[in-house]
Amino acid sequence: MKRRIGILTSGGDCPGLNATIRAVAKACYEKMGTENVEIIGISDGFGGLINNEAKVMKPSDFSGILTRGGTILGTSRTPYKKMLVIEDDNVDKVKNMKETYKSLKLDCLLTLGGNGTHKTANLLSSEGLNVIGLPKTIDNDIFGTDVTFGFHSAVDIATDVIDRLHTTACSHSRIMLVEIMGNKAGWLTLYAGIAGGADGIIIPEIPYDIDKVIAAVRKRVESGKNFSIIAVAEGAFDKEEAELKKKERMKIRKEAGIITATSRIAAQITEATGIESRVCVPGHMLRGGSPSAYDRVLATKFGAYAAKLIAEEDYGNTVAMINGIVGANPLSEIAGKTKFVPENHQLVQTAKALGISFGD
Numbered sequence: 001m002k003r004r005i006g007i008l009t010s011g012g013d014c015p016g017l018n019a020t021i022r023a024v025a026k027a028c029y030e031k032m033g034t035e036n037v038e039i040i041g042i043s044d045g046f047g048g049l050i051n052n053e054a055k056v057m058k059p060s061d062f063s064g065i066l067t068r069g070g071t072i073l074g075t076s077r078t079p080y081k082k083m084l085v086i087e088d089d090n091v092d093k094v095k096n097m098k099e100t101y102k103s104l105k106l107d108c109l110l111t112l113g114g115n116g117t118h119k120t121a122n123l124l125s126s127e128g129l130n131v132i133g134l135p136k137t138i139d140n141d142i143f144g145t146d147v148t149f150g151f152h153s154a155v156d157i158a159t160d161v162i163d164r165l166h167t168t169a170c171s172h173s174r175i176m177l178v179e180i181m182g183n184k185a186g187w188l189t190l191y192a193g194i195a196g197g198a199d200g201i202i203i204p205e206i207p208y209d210i211d212k213v214i215a216a217v218r219k220r221v222e223s224g225k226n227f228s229i230i231a232v233a234e235g236a237f238d239k240e241e242a243e244l245k246k247k248e249r250m251k252i253r254k255e256a257g258i259i260t261a262t263s264r265i266a267a268q269i270t271e272a273t274g275i276e277s278r279v280c281v282p283g284h285m286l287r288g289g290s291p292s293a294y295d296r297v298l299a300t301k302f303g304a305y306a307a308k309l310i311a312e313e314d315y316g317n318t319v320a321m322i323n324g325i326v327g328a329n330p331l332s333e334i335a336g337k338t339k340f341v342p343e344n345h346q347l348v349q350t351a352k353a354l355g356i357s358f359g360d
């Protein structure tokens, strides 16, 4: 009997998804024999599972995709909180997903995704499906794993952005603020900020005081530096906003005509110092293109480990890097949790030791 393995990618894409898909497929074929494995690619995330959009993949589909960005399967966002809600279209999403799993005669389902994906994966696992998760996201905020694939590629891209901003900031004697993706967790901003030699790093886990940010800029001016670079996570907020619920915060920002804090910080710096400040938002470029060498290796390790779990019929887990060793965590133990940057994380301390301001 052929082992039928369903695979989907869900949530925001990132470099390394295809490398992981390839590793799972190659390792499954190698371990169980090509003739004993059938891989079914489910289109566009959980949407494909809900609407029964899937196709049987051939071994050749997995060739030449190690370096390819994005996902050959397509992806979509189906928020977890909507999974259990029957909306106007009258679709019972959970029922449909279970039916698709059954109609495709799957032995297991692999879900490559971030925090939202893991919540749905855990839901399907608790509904009796054989599920294995794989941790992807440029945000690096999945609980229980040292690192997610996609993260280090994004760190490399964001670092390159900061490098390029350095030369132009210096030429024009400007303050350059770079807004880096990461709504809840500041890992990407922290790593890229350090790798790119930013003078300020502002992340959601450490609410900032604008006076401290301005003081840091002034200190650089006084020491003869004609420019500064500040890396700001898209989800950053100040100490006053930290007292508010997210909804209230967003309402106040909407009234003020801003979405993220970056442009506000830039305006406040210019007002206080008279120095021209500019904002650069690389946005989705941080998620585009080929995975870095680090991510190709990580994706290959994770994919091969997932194949081992499949061969052993060890389901209900998500693959993880646990203290430097590839292993797995039960989905039920990590779903719904976020890995934030601890305020006293060693990298935060390292940055502070160099005089990088967090505005705290």
Ligand code: F6P
Binding pocket: 012, 077, 114, 137, 138, 139, 181, 182, 183, 234, 287
């Ligand atoms: O979760 C990855 C991520 O890139 C976040 O850093 C960012 O906040 C979000 O996705 C953007 O999502 P979308 O591409 O759906 O706008």
